[in-house]
Amino acid sequence: MQIITSRDNPNVKRIAKLTKRYSARSEGVIYLEGTRLCEEALLSGQTPLEVIVSEDRINWAEEFAQGIEPLVLSKDVFKKISQTVNPQGVALIIKEPSLSSDIPQKADGKDIYVVLENTQDPGNLGTIIRMADAFGLTAVIVSPTTCDPYNDKVIRATMGSVWHIPVVRKTMDECFAFFADKGIDTLAMHLKGNELGAGELQLPCAYFIGNEGDGLTDETTAKCTKLVKIPMKGKAESLNAAVAASVIGYELSKLI
């Protein structure tokens, strides 16, 4: 097994480029680094296009990425491409799951969709994907202006859930066309909505969460069949976007 010791090796140069998200994105791939992130992806059934390890982690490649010849780098060269201060010596290139696929439906019709219009914070997006996976939602739908679901911070915050639940990118128009066609309730989370109460909710249902600072656009709000808000008995006037999405997701999941 050859250990690459030169930073000028063409494979090293190519991988180094893919560690930049905009480069990887333009090639339809994702660069993952670190033991936890890589193992989550592999254990979830993702097939790596490439496995990159430092010379002291060859055993890891043999254990977790059987049948794929790893690119083995010297510790120094791995450190060069690494995005972290203390590299763990393992990285993967995987194909980006298609964001352009259809919106899935469950056989029993008990679908719950969370639709994100212009969510900007990677931590919020990741936390919402994790929550959606935990509560058994059908899919997370993101608007074209929502932050990249395969951003490193998003992937970390999902704790592996990004590989378990479909994340679909659709325009708001495509969403409303689909939901209208399938007879699916559309709820806007809005501070002017009715307080969420018993009987307010039914499945199938799609609920819309807006941008952290500005909430939903007026256009999207106007197209939803209902406006709802979470009852708040205290002083703060609003909740973090991921918290709001989670409370509704939790309430809806009681109906599954």
Add this chain to the structure above:
Amino acid sequence: MQIITSRDNPNVKRIAKLTKRYSARSEGVIYLEGTRLCEEALLSGQTPLEVIVSEDRINWAEEFAQGIEPLVLSKDVFKKISQTVNPQGVALIIKEPSLSSDIPQKADGKDIYVVLENTQDPGNLGTIIRMADAFGLTAVIVSPTTCDPYNDKVIRATMGSVWHIPVVRKTMDECFAFFADKGIDTLAMHLKGNELGAGELQLPCAYFIGNEGDGLTDETTAKCTKLVKIPMKGKAESLNAAVAASVIGYELSKLI
């Protein structure tokens, strides 16, 4: 009004030191910078010990910090002390609210406490403080090992709620002594707990949330009167700590 133009001015040196959290903390004060953070604190009734503005924001000081003579810095000098790339030219030094005060109680006995044992992520702590304020909880109690509630990232994530709801630092022993004395239910959020259902919850109640990676310590779990978990119908095995805290806070707030 004098404009300080030297970086060697003793007041500038003193403020520059307080922009470091460990220095401010050791003096029992908080350094706040930026229009939103400063206005939230002032509008919530915090009295600044000092108001610092750049020469182009003197009007702001006159509007928001009446009766306090601001320290006016040239734009260059303000940029020197600023913790941001594009300074907004306003900062405050305020006294740190006491973390060592007693645990408060409501007159109607409908108390809800969220107790954080070793929460490490500032975003999670801030989001929990904001949620607690929104849902009308009595107080947020933090263990000595939980991250500093007056860390800049925590304050930002609370969106002002850190000034509205008591945040109290107590050891777990002090908490259990208080809750036992007052006859308050103690719930451990634990993956081995009973699924939260109707009738499971009653007020007054304190619920305990553990560290992001490790959950609650065995010692704390053993001292709680009940173990509960949030029903999860999907695949992810756990939720983000702030999401879990919020779902329970929301369910308990229905009983207020």
